[in-house]
C-alpha cells in the first residue's frame with residue numbers, strides 16, 4: 202500500500218514538476234532587469250517618442266523587477282516629456298495619458314514578455330524605457346533590459362559576428378561577467394551601465410546578429426567564477442605577446458588576473474610620434490606643470506616587457522607616469538599598449554656625433570676607467586663607469602652589457618613610440634581568443650588559458 206501511494210506521488214510529481222520548474226525558471230530570468238543609460242549627463246533630453254506595433258504597458262521598475270501598471274494597447278506612438286519635473290505621457294494628438302510617471306516609471310511594449318521590440322526615437326530596443334527626471338526640463342533615458350538580451354546587444358560591437366563561434370562564446374561569458382561585476386558603475390547616474398567603451402558598447406536590437414545571439418544562447422547564464430563568485434572579466438584587443446598582472450596595470454592584485462605568456466597573439470605592431478610640445482600639452486591637460494620638455498625616457502619595465510614607468514623631464518618639473526597612466530595621460534588610442542620602446546623622431550637637431558656619458562658627465566675623475574673615449578685629436582682616454590649612455594643629440598641609449606634592456610631617452614624634438622599590442626593587457630586578448638578558436642580550442646579552454654584558476658558555470 203505504502204509502495205503504491207509512493208508510486209502515485211512520483212507519477213504526480215513527474216506530471217507537475219516540468220510545468221512548475223519550467224515556469225519558475227522562465228519567470229526568474231524574465232524579472233532580472235539591468236538599466237542601460239542611453240541618454241544622460243550632457244545628452245539628457247526634454248522629450249522623446251516611443252513606438253510599438255503592439256501598444257504599451259506603463260509600469261514601474263523597482264530594483265530589478267518590472268511591475269505592470271496601466272496598459273495602453275490601442276496606442277502605437279506616444280511622447281514622453283519632462284514638464285516641470287513631471288514625466289508626462291501623451292498621445293500624438295497631445296492628449297494626456299499619464300500626468301507623472303514618477304521617478305521609477307517604465308514603459309514596456311505590450312508583448313515585452315514575448316521578445317517585444319520598442320522604438321525610442323526611431324531606434325529599436327528589447328525591454329522597456331525608463332525616463333528619469335534630472336531637472337525641471339531634462340531627463341535621462343534608460344533602457345530596461347534582461348541581462349541575456351543586453352549581451353545580444355553588445356556582443357557584435359565587442360567582437361564582430363563573423364568571428365569563430367567559440368571566440369564569440371568566450372566573449373559572451375566575459376561580457377556577461379563584466380556586466381554583472383560592474384552594475385554599480387553608474388549608480389550615481391541612476392542606472393547600471395552606459396552604452397560606450399566606458400562600459401561595453403551596446404547598440405540595442407539593431408546591434409544583434411544571428412551568430413552573436415546564438416553564442417549568447419549557447420552560454421546562457423554562464424559566468425566566469427573564482428571561488429564560486431563572478432569575477433571582473435577584463436578583456437582587450439591584442440596582448441603583444443604577454444598579458445599583464447592586474448596590479449602592474451592598475452593597483453589591485455586579483456588572483457585570476459595574472460600575466461600569461463600569450464602564444465596565440467597575432468602580431469600587432471604600431472608606431473606613433475609625439476612632439477615634445479604635444480607631450481607638454483597632454484601633461485598639462487592631466488594637471489601637471491612640466492614647463493618646457495627636456496627629455497622623455499623609459500624608467501622601468503615589468504617582467505613581461507611592458508613599460509612600467511615613463512620619465513618626462515621638464516624645465517618646471519619631472520613627471521613620472523606609471524603603469525596605465527602612461528596611456529590614460531598620453532592617449533590610450535595613441536599609445537596603444539605599454540609594450541613599447543622609444544625611438545628618435547623625425548625632427549632635426551641631431552648632430553650625428555655620439556657622445557658617451559653616464560648620465561652625469563665624463564670628467565677627469567673617470568681617468569682610471571676601462572672604456573676608451575677618443576678625442577678629436579685622436580687621444581684615447583680610458584674611463585670606467587656603470588650605466589653608460591650614448592647620445593647623438595636626439596636619442597640616448599644605454600650602452601654595454603645592459604644595452605639589451607633598451608632603457609632609452611629622447612632628448613629633443615619628437616619621440617617615436619614603437620610597440621606591439623592594443624589595450625590594457627589584463628584578462629582576455631580578443632585577437633588571441635579568435636586565433637585559439639581557429640585552432641580548434643573551445644570557449645572554456647580559451648577562458649582557462651587567460652584567466653587563472655577560474656571556472657565557467
Ligand SMILES: [Zn+2]
Nearest residue numbers: 394395399400
Ligand atoms: Zn559607462
